[in-house]
Amino acid sequence: MMGSPAVSIERLNSSECVTAVADLMEYLGHRSFDAIMGLEIGGANGLEPLLIGSSQAFDRPVIDADWMGLRHTFGFAYLSSNILT
Amino acid sequence: MDVGGTNTDAVLLDLDAVHQESRGVLAFHKTPTTSPNVTDGIETAVSNVLRQAGRDCVSEITCLIVGTTHFLNAVIERDGRRLSKVAVIRLSKSFTKDIPPFSDFAPVLADILHGYHGFIDGGLHIDGSQEAPINKEQVLKECDAIERLGINAVVISGIFSPIDQHFHQEHIVRDIMRQRLPDVDIVCSSEVSNIGLLERENASILNASIMKFARRTIRGFRAAMRRLGLDCTLFISQNDGTVIDAMSAAKLPIKTFSSGPANSMRGAAYLGLGRMGLQDEERTATIVIDVGGTTTDCGVLLPSGFPRAASAYVNVAGVTMNFSMPHLESIGLGGGSIIRERGNNVSIGPDSVGYQLTTKSKVFGGDTLTTTDIAAAGGLEIGNPKLVDYVTPETIQSVRARTKKMLERVIDRLKLTPAPLPVLLVGGGSVVCPLELDGVSQVVVPKFHSVANAVGAAISRVCGSVDAIYSISDMPLSKVIEDAKANAVANAIKAGADPNTVSVVDIDTLPIPYVSGQIRVVAKAVGDLSLDYVADSKPLPEAEDEAEEGFTEQMKDASLSSKEERSDGKTDFDAYRPLVKRNPDSGVNEWFVSETDLEWLSIGCYILGCAGGGSPKAEFLKLRDQLRRGGTVRIIDSSSLRDDALIYCKLGAFPYCLCHSLTCPQGVV
Numbered sequence: 096m097m098g099s100p101a102v103s104i105e106r107l108n109s110s111e112c113v114t115a116v117a118d119l120m121e122y123l124g125h126r127s128f129d130a131i132m133g134l135e136i137g138g139a140n141g142l143e144p145l146l147i148g149s150s151q152a153f154d155r156p157v158i159d160a161d162w163m164g165l166r167h168t169f170g171f172a173y174l175s176s177n178i179l180t
Numbered sequence: 181m182d183v184g185g186t187n188t189d190a191v192l193l194d195l196d197a198v199h200q201e202s203r204g205v206l207a208f209h210k211t212p213t214t215s216p217n218v219t220d221g222i223e224t225a226v227s228n229v230l231r232q233a234g235r236d237c238v239s240e241i242t243c244l245i246v247g248t249t250h251f252l253n254a255v256i257e258r259d260g261r262r263l264s265k266v267a268v269i270r271l272s273k274s275f276t277k278d279i280p281p282f283s284d285f286a287p288v289l290a291d292i293l294h295g296y297h298g299f300i301d302g303g304l305h306i307d308g309s310q311e312a313p314i315n316k317e318q319v320l321k322e323c324d325a326i327e328r329l330g331i332n333a334v335v336i337s338g339i340f341s342p343i344d345q346h347f348h349q350e351h352i353v354r355d356i357m358r359q360r361l362p363d364v365d366i367v368c369s370s371e372v373s374n375i376g377l378l379e380r381e382n383a384s385i386l387n388a389s390i391m392k393f394a395r396r397t398i399r400g401f402r403a404a405m406r407r408l409g410l411d412c413t414l415f416i417s418q419n420d421g422t423v424i425d426a427m428s429a430a431k432l433p434i435k436t437f438s439s440g441p442a443n444s445m446r447g448a449a450y451l452g453l454g455r456m457g458l459q460d461e462e463r464t465a466t467i468v469i470d471v472g473g474t475t476t477d478c479g480v481l482l483p484s485g486f487p488r489a490a491s492a493y494v495n496v497a498g499v500t501m502n503f504s505m506p507h508l509e510s511i512g513l514g515g516g517s518i519i520r521e522r523g524n525n526v527s528i529g530p531d532s533v534g535y536q537l538t539t540k541s542k543v544f545g546g547d548t549l550t551t552t553d554i555a556a557a558g559g560l561e562i563g564n565p566k567l568v569d570y571v572t573p574e575t576i577q578s579v580r581a582r583t584k585k586m587l588e589r590v591i592d593r594l595k596l597t598p599a600p601l602p603v604l605l606v607g608g609g610s611v612v613c614p615l616e617l618d619g620v621s622q623v624v625v626p627k628f629h630s631v632a633n634a635v636g637a638a639i640s641r642v643c644g645s646v647d648a649i650y651s652i653s654d655m656p657l658s659k660v661i662e663d664a665k666a667n668a669v670a671n672a673i674k675a676g677a678d679p680n681t682v683s684v685v686d687i688d689t690l691p692i693p694y695v696s697g698q699i700r701v702v703a704k705a706v707g708d709l710s711l712d713y714v715a716d717s718k719p720l721p722e723a724e725d726e727a728e729e730g731f732t733e734q735m736k737d738a739s740l741s742s743k744e745e746r747s748d749g750k751t752d753f754d755a756y757r758p759l760v761k762r763n764p765d766s767g768v769n770e771w772f773v774s775e776t777d778l779e780w781l782s783i784g785c786y787i788l789g790c791a792g793g794g795s796p797k798a799e800f801l802k803l804r805d806q807l808r809r810g811g812t813v814r815i816i817d818s819s820s821l822r823d824d825a826l827i828y829c830k831l832g833a834f835p836y837c838l839c840h841s842l843t844c845p846q847g848v849v
Contacts, residue, residue: 100794102306105340105377107276108798116828129825130816138789142782142799144830145773145813151806156770156816158827165788172758172771173817 103139112143113152132158136165181246182440182633183222185253185534186473186516187608188213190225191634192233192241203451207232208631210608213473213535218250219400221535226408238409242711246401247417247637249440251390251433253474255497256512257531258288263389264333264365265295267326268381269319271302271338271349273312276377281337281385283801284378286498293389295331298322302349303339307695311339314352323360333365333388337381341370343692343700345649365391372434374647378797379493379502386499387434394433398426415676415709419505421446421487421636422643422706424675434503438496440633441477442506444470445487447636448604452626466602467591467620470632471609473516474532478590479508481604500797509590515609516541519549519579526578528586542567551612554579560611584614591619606632642710644672644682646703653697660701661687668705677707770814775807 120128131153133144141161148157159166182189189210197204209228214220226244230237254262268281281297282290300318303311326334334357336350344350350368357366369384401414416429417439429436445468452466465488466481480488487506494503496510512530516537520527533540533548540546543556543563549571556562557571558580595601600621605613606629615623628635646667650660665684672682686704759772773781782800789796803813821827 101375103794103798104375105306106272107279107377108802109275109278112830116830119828125826128828130821130827132827132829134830136788137785139785139794139796139799140830141785141788142778142796142803145778145781145803145815146799146806147828147830149803149806149811149813151809151811154812155828156768156814158818158821159771159815160818162829168784172777172815173760173769175756175758 100138108139108143113147116147116153128153128155130156130158133161135163136161141165181222181225181244182443182631182637183218183246183248183250184213184440184472184608184633185249185257185475185532186213186514186537187211187535188218188221188225189608189631189634190222190229191628191631191638192229192237193635193638195639203628203635205628205635208628208634210630212538213250215535217400218397219404222246222401222404223408226404226410230408241410241412243413243415243709244401244405244410245415245417245423245637245640247439247443247633247640248397248436249438249472249475250397251394252437252440252496252510253534254390254393255289255386255499256475256510257534258292260292262393263292264392265329265331266293266333266335266385266388267296267298267322267329267331268335268337268385269322269353270297270299270381271314271336271341271353272299273301273303275303275311275339279378279798279801281335281381283805284382284500284797285385289498293385295333296325296329298325300353302353304341304344304347304349306340306343308340308343308345308692310347310349313347314349314356316356319353319356320360323357326364327361332363333367333391334361335367335369335381335384335388337369337377337384339377340375341368342374342380343649344370367391372432373502376493376502379500382499383434383501383503386437386496386501387432390433390437391430394436395430398430401426413676415640417443417637417640418643419503420643421506421640423637423640423709424642434501438477438494438505438508439637440472441470441479441508441510442487443636443640444468444477444606444633445479445481445506445636446639447632447634448606448626448629449481450635450639451628451632452604452606452624464601466604467594468604468606469587469591469610469613470607471605471613472514472607473537473609474512474514474529474534475510476513476587476590476607476609477508477510478587478594479506480594507594509593511586511590513551513583513586513612515550515552515612517551517612519551519554521575524578526575526582528579528582538563551579551583551609555612562611580614583612584617587613588618591617595619605629641706641708642672642675642677644668644670644675644677644705646671646701649692649698649700651697652699657689657699660699661689661703664701664703665705668703672705672707673710676710677705678710678712679707682707766820768816768820770816773803773807773813773815775804778803778807778813 131144131148144157148155187210191208192206194204194206207229209225211221211224282294301312301315336353338350341350350370354366367384367388369380372384373380414426415423416426416436417423418435419438421442448468468479470477482488490507493500514532516532516534517529518531538544540548541550542553553568556565557568558576603620603623605623605625608630646664669682673679682705684705688702690700692698760769763770782796785796
């Protein structure tokens with residue numbers, strides 16, 4: 096989200112970002128994409144990519160990385176999950 | 181007085197004798213809270229302290245101050261009999277529809293409280309201009325729906341309503357509704373709290389749902405006073421430990437919602453500090469643990485002796501609200517908490533036998549095992565110990581261990597540093613607590629600790645506040661601040677403060693984003709209760725009372741829904757396993773985000789955002805609802821991407837498209 100959080104604490108998140116991705120896909124002629132990635136895993140921006148990747152939107156995986164070196168801790172999830180045992 | 185869910189406590193305090201060994205406590209009495217009519221317990225407790233103090237003291241009583249967690253318990257216990265169904269009308273033509281009212285409520289509570297919600301034209305932009313004007317036809321249509329459903333409590337929730345200085349949208353809607361639905365309680369969110377739509381709306385919903393019950397309760401208080409011959413003013417304690425007159429309290433019961441714990445902290449400070457043998461040492465912060473019959477409330481007393489305030493949000497019964505009140509953590513642990521054994525595990529609460537402790541618990545001949553029974557089985561002298569002979573040492577041990585863990589966890593949540601802090605243990609239910617806790621330097625139980633809440637209520641002060649938007653284009657800031665301070669002091673005196681003791685305790689100036697030439701000023705003045713004011717304002721209770729038939733108990737909702745318990749704080753961190761699955765098509769390991777993961781990610785994002793990027797709350801709620809509807813969210817490691825992977829990037833409001841940008845330093849943006 097760009098701009099001040101002072102707006103979003105009253106005017107709550109809506110589906111603008113999903114719509115914007117759809118518009119960009121149409122503009123670029125992409126029928127799908129491989130993954131979605133966020134700018135920063137912090138504040139509302141940290142969860143927004145999950146909404147875009149959700150099966151209720153584009154159903155694409157979210158990359159465990161952002162442009163400032165933060166992660167959603169896939170490593171933690173992977174290591175503590177049952178997949179290794 | 182303190183009217184809790186379990187006990188009703190009364191203290192007679194002589195404010196001229198506060199420096200004596202007794203701290204001015206002339207008499208005190210504790211009696212079980214009676215239900216459904218709390219007034220019987222009040223009469224018992226008050227008449228008892230009056231008798232202890234001697235025959236003629238009735239005429240010397242200057243005021244009765246009541247603090248109560250009664251309303252809070254109704255919400256915590258999800259008691260449908262005492263909570264009204266609420267209709268919420270949001271004012272916003274185009275926004276917020278993805279996150280409807282009640283989104284932030286636990287499903288069980290939402291089931292009980294949600295009567296109806298609708299969206300109508302209205303709302304403001306952040307600069308205070310109108311998003312859309314109010315449309316009377318739409319309001320009347322909503323009134324029809326509300327009437328059809330038989331709902332008696334309505335919240336009007338306008339986007340940016342706290343900065344609505346010109347259009348008064350919420351009030352316009354209220355006036356239209358009031359004409360059409362004269363017998364309905366209408367709450368304007370801007371009168372309840374401040375900026376933060378969801379939190380303000382949550383608080384307004386709870387306020388609306390308890391208004392009827394609050395009126396009935398306060399009416400009960402007055403009736404009891406009349407029968408006792410007490411001809412003095414009735415005050416109600418508020419969340420911040422100050423008092424307001426009963427009339428005002430009935431309109432905004434949410435502001436008195438959590439006064440009990442605030443009072444117990446102030447009472448504990450009054451009774452306990454200076455008795456800890458720490459006078460020569462530097463005073464540290466102190467944790468106050470107040471154990472009632474149903475809940476335990478924990479807070480922090482700062483070295484100054486005042487409670488630490490909650491930073492931005494407070495959480496009551498799982499509902500987030502934006503209120504100024506002491507930072508408290510409440511858990512469902514009390515003297516009446518019900519114990520259940522499941523195999524080798526025991527669970528404690530969150531439900532409680534409450535005021536029925538002396539009839540329902542085993543040690544008093546009842547059939548429900550409570551924490552008090554375990555304390556009795558462990559050697560505490562209460563009731564008939566023979567009735568709990570059958571409780572095995574293993575059970576006692578596991579309940580004790582669980583109690584200790586619950587307390588240590590809540591103490592840990594309150595502490596800002598790992599250094600051990602002293603604990604003041606107060607409240608009638610404190611007998612069920614261990615006296616040794618990890619992370620604690622010592623546990624102190626002060627004299628009169630069992631009535632600390634009532635003592636805290638009795639030493640309450642009066643507050644006056646100002647929260648207004650000033651123009652600084654034609655008045656210098658210093659003058660604006662002086663004006664706000666003077667108004668706060670005047671409001672405190674009007675509310676009953678002694679002019680000689682009033683001082684401004686808090687002043688805050690907040691710029692309004694995107695608006696120049698205006699500033700929001702919040703000022704708070706506090707003073708001692710004026711004895712003259714008390715004498716001047718003896719109430720005319722009969723005139724204020726409402727028709728009796730409006731308060732008949734609604735027994736039809738009596739069954740407590742138990743289909744879902746709150747998951748908060750119940751996750752076993754060590755045993756939790758996230759779900760990672762190999763995608764059969766791509767061969768990539770994918771982390772399927774669960775509701776628990778989402779909750780943790782949301783907290784992490786909030787912290788990493790450092791307040792930039794906004795609160796992830798709205799996104800969290802949307803994602804949570806998607807997961808509950810069966811949606812999935814997958815996260816993958818960047819190393820699993822093909823070299824030519826097409827990646828979309830969510831950058832602010834603009835998505836970007838990157839091709840294989842992760843190995844390309846500049847990216848292809």
